[in-house]
Amino acid sequence: MTRPMTPTRLFVTMATVATLMVVTACAADGDSAAADPTIETSAAPSGEPAVESSAPESSATEPELSGTITVAAAASLTEAFTVIGEDFSAKYPDVEVVFTFDSSSSLAEQVLAGAPVDVFASADEANMTKLTDAGAAATPTVFATNSLVVITQPGNPGGITGLADLATAGIVSLCGVEVPCGRFAAQALETAGVVIPETSVTRGQNVKATLTAVAEGDAVAGIVYLTDAQAAGATVATVDIPLAQNVVATYPIASVITPDAEPNEAADAFVDYVTGEEGQKVLAGAGFAPPN
Amino acid sequence: MSRRRVTAPPPLVVTIIGGVAVAFVVLPFAGLVQRADWIGLSEDLSRPQSVAALRLSLITSLSAAALSVVFGTPLAWLLARAPIPAKSVVRGVVLLPMVLPPVVGGVALLSAFSLRSPLGGLLQSVFGVQLTFSTAGAVMAATFVAMPFYVITMEAALRNVDTRLELAAATLGAGPLLVFRRVTLPLVAPSLVAGTVLAWARALGEFGATITFAGNITGRTQTLPLAVYLQLETDPDTAIALSLVLVAVSLAVIVALRDRWLSRA
Numbered sequence: 019m020t021r022p023m024t025p026t027r028l029f030v031t032m033a034t035v036a037t038l039m040v041v042t043a044c045a046a047d048g049d050s051a052a053a054d055p056t057i058e059t060s061a062a063p064s065g066e067p068a069v070e071s072s073a074p075e076s077s078a079t080e081p082e083l084s085g086t087i088t089v090a091a092a093a094s095l096t097e098a099f100t101v102i103g104e105d106f107s108a109k110y111p112d113v114e115v116v117f118t119f120d121s122s123s124s125l126a127e128q129v130l131a132g133a134p135v136d137v138f139a140s141a142d143e144a145n146m147t148k149l150t151d152a153g154a155a156a157t158p159t160v161f162a163t164n165s166l167v168v169i170t171q172p173g174n175p176g177g178i179t180g181l182a183d184l185a186t187a188g189i190v191s192l193c194g195v196e197v198p199c200g201r202f203a204a205q206a207l208e209t210a211g212v213v214i215p216e217t218s219v220t221r222g223q224n225v226k227a228t229l230t231a232v233a234e235g236d237a238v239a240g241i242v243y244l245t246d247a248q249a250a251g252a253t254v255a256t257v258d259i260p261l262a263q264n265v266v267a268t269y270p271i272a273s274v275i276t277p278d279a280e281p282n283e284a285a286d287a288f289v290d291y292v293t294g295e296e297g298q299k300v301l302a303g304a305g306f307a308p309p310n
Numbered sequence: 311m312s313r314r315r316v317t318a319p320p321p322l323v324v325t326i327i328g329g330v331a332v333a334f335v336v337l338p339f340a341g342l343v344q345r346a347d348w349i350g351l352s353e354d355l356s357r358p359q360s361v362a363a364l365r366l367s368l369i370t371s372l373s374a375a376a377l378s379v380v381f382g383t384p385l386a387w388l389l390a391r392a393p394i395p396a397k398s399v400v401r402g403v404v405l406l407p408m409v410l411p412p413v414v415g416g417v418a419l420l421s422a423f424s425l426r427s428p429l430g431g432l433l434q435s436v437f438g439v440q441l442t443f444s445t446a447g448a449v450m451a452a453t454f455v456a457m458p459f460y461v462i463t464m465e466a467a468l469r470n471v472d473t474r475l476e477l478a479a480a481t482l483g484a485g486p487l488l489v490f491r492r493v494t495l496p497l498v499a500p501s502l503v504a505g506t507v508l509a510w511a512r513a514l515g516e517f518g519a520t521i522t523f524a525g526n527i528t529g530r531t532q533t534l535p536l537a538v539y540l541q542l543e544t545d546p547d548t549a550i551a552l553s554l555v556l557v558a559v560s561l562a563v564i565v566a567l568r569d570r571w572l573s574r575a
Contacts, residue, residue: 123543189443189525196543220443220525221540231525234417236425236442 083284084112088134090125091117092141092198092269093224094164094243098304099139099292105300106291113284121197121224122146129154129274136285139271139292141225141243142198146270156286158270161293162306164243165264166199166206168257169232169250176238178257181210184239191220191231191240199225202265203241210263229254243267245305268309339557346554347547354551362529363537363552367514370445370533374452374513375506378460382505386464387490401465408458415454416522423450423523447524448531452513459512463505467498504567511563515556 091099096119103115118125118135126145129135130152138155140146141164149155170178176187184190184207192214193200200221207214220237222228229246231237233253240254247256271292273285291297298308320328347354354360388394389401407415423430423441433439441447471494479489495502517535524531526540534552541549 121543127543189527191525194540194543216528217530218527220527220531222526223540227521234420234424235523235525236430236440237525 082112083110083287085282085284086114086116087136087282087284087288088116088118089137089139089288090129090133090135090274091119091137091139092122092125093119093226094141094199094246094267095119095139095269096226097249098245098301098306101300101304102292102297105296106288109291110284110287113287115288119224119226121194121199123194123196123198124224134276135274136282137271137288138274139269140198141267141269142201143268143270144201145198146272149272149274153275155272155274158272159289159293160268160270160309161297162269162301163309164245164267164269164306166202166241166259166267167244167247168239168259169229169242169247169254170239170257171232172252172255174255174257178239180257181207181212181241181259181263184241185212185214187218188238189218189220189231189236190214191222191228191235191237193225193228193241194221194223197222197224198267199228199241199243202267205265206241206259206263209265248305266310269306342550342553342557346550350547351551351554354545354548355555357545357548359528359532359537359541360548360552363532363534364555366445366448366529366532367534370448370452370520371456371510371513371516373449374456374516375460375510377449377453378457378509378513379502379506382457382460382509383464383502386461387468389461389465390468404461405458407455408462412451412455412516412518412520413522414518416451416519419447419451419454419519419523423447442523443525443527443531445524445530448520448533451519451523452516452533455516455519456509456513460505460509463501463508464498467501467505468494471497507563507567511560514559 089099089103096117099117099119103117107113107115120128122140122142122145125135125138126140126148129138129149138146138149139161140158146155146158150158168178168181168184170176176183178184178187192203195201195204220231222231225242225246228240229242229250232240233250241259244256247254271289273282273289292301302308355364385404389397389404394400420442421427423433425431425434425440425442430441433441439446441450475497476489476493479493480486484492515535516533517539520531520533521536526532526536532540534556538549538552538556541552
């Protein structure tokens with residue numbers, strides 16, 4: 019005999035189903051959060067409202083800036099921009115810089131959809147153009163260039179010497195086709211005349227995820243930016259791609275224009291800081307090449 | 311057993327807040343339905359990548375549900391009946407994937423089964439098996455997150471079984487397995503079905519552990535949620551079409567379970 023369902027048990031059952039839905043939804047949410055880590059760098063203790071300082075000791079050379087700026091930057095800029103954000107907040111203690119890192123294409127979509135972003139730094143011109151065409155960004159400035167490398171497991175156990183070996187290497191980690199690093203990798207492979215069967219390609223949502231598949235997972239090799247390989251340290255081995263096959267990635271940065279909003283001076287100051295001497299020094303240290 | 315429903319009208323404030331809660335859930339789905347390209351729907355769903363994702367999701371989620379039943383039933387029985395030391399700890403560990411962010415589960419699976427881990431290395435050197443970036447890996451990731459839903463449902467059901475019925479069968483000469491098959495199992499059958507469906511639905515929606523552990527390979531490990539996430543940029547119409555499939559399936563599961571229980575109430 020099966021026991022009949024009481025209202026209480028029915029409720030519990032329904033609650034379980036509801037919980038399932040929430041958990042499933044949270045799953046996707048949590049994953050995207052992991053894919054685009056939002057790193058905060060703040061000089062002022064968080065929680066305190068950033069109030070314009072009225073101290074008379076400020077000199078005329080440094081304009082008083084305050085508030086919070088959100089910087090959406092290509093995943094490959096994670097390390098360099100985190101440092102730049104700390105330096106910037108040290109220089110302007112009343113400005114809090116919040117970062118969101120992901121693929122340039124994801125970020126561009128988000129900005130176009132109205133995400134509250136003040137500065138956009140892209141790993142390619144195409145995604146910046148999406149914003150400028152829509153009138154959503156100020157005139158961009160190119161602030162860095164980057165190139166591609168092949169990464170392998172530490173010690174390069176597969177003996178990979180270049181792009182040609184990737185066709186038969188095993189599982190190769192590439193960025194999604196719409197993500198700049200994925201498009202550049204496709205260009206480089208095409209130039210080299212190498213075809214990797216799609217059944218051997220695992221695709222990352224952004225360059226960091228692509229690198230992780232090799233650094234933490236079992237992908238035999240991958241194609242990422244030189245700077246990401248450098249940031250990954252000993253967790254991967256690096257194989258250079260000759261200049262003739264390589265692609266130069268150009269990084270533009272611009273303030274985001276929000277209709278009906280006042281110009282954000284802190285955002286402009288951040289753009290100036292990145293393109294200026296101090297920002298360039300950090301970028302060079304991370305392995306970026308200067309703009310041509 | 312069933313009590314009579316309260317017939318007094320609900321307080322207005324409760325109705326309003328409840329209505330807001332309903333709208334909160336309904337609006338996103340309405341947005342999805344409104345945004346969908348209904349005319350191109352069948353075309354979007356018949357693209358090779360869509361077909362591959364649909365097929366793969368069916369395989370991985372059904373396999374995960376089956377594995378959950380095979381391994382989860384004895385486990386639920388042990389948790390419900392056996393004198394296990396530190397049972398609450400064991401139960402907590404087994405149910406952990408329910409509350410853990412799935413991506414953490416993926417990292418944990420990597421730590422245990424990647425080629426660089428002792429166990430994963432052993433599996434490869436002895437059996438030539440690589441779980442990462444394989445469909446088997448996707449099934450493992452799905453089972454990891456789905457099995458607790460089955461176990462928790464079955465444990466509660468087994469706990470509620472009137473053991474006198476089993477004792478009666480035993481005194482009539484039935485062995486333990488026969489008792490389980492002929493007495494216990496029919497008593498818990500509704501929960502077995504519900505738990506299996508819950509586990510299957512959870513496996514179908516699995517994303518984080520899968521992409522972390524099994525990667526994102528078309529036709530091999532790219533399940534529906536992965537395809538939705540990655541195609542949102544390249545081909546939003548297809549991503550939304552695949553999302554609608556997931557919504558429709560989930561809705562069907564809920565309605566089916568609800569009808570099942572309502573008809574028994």
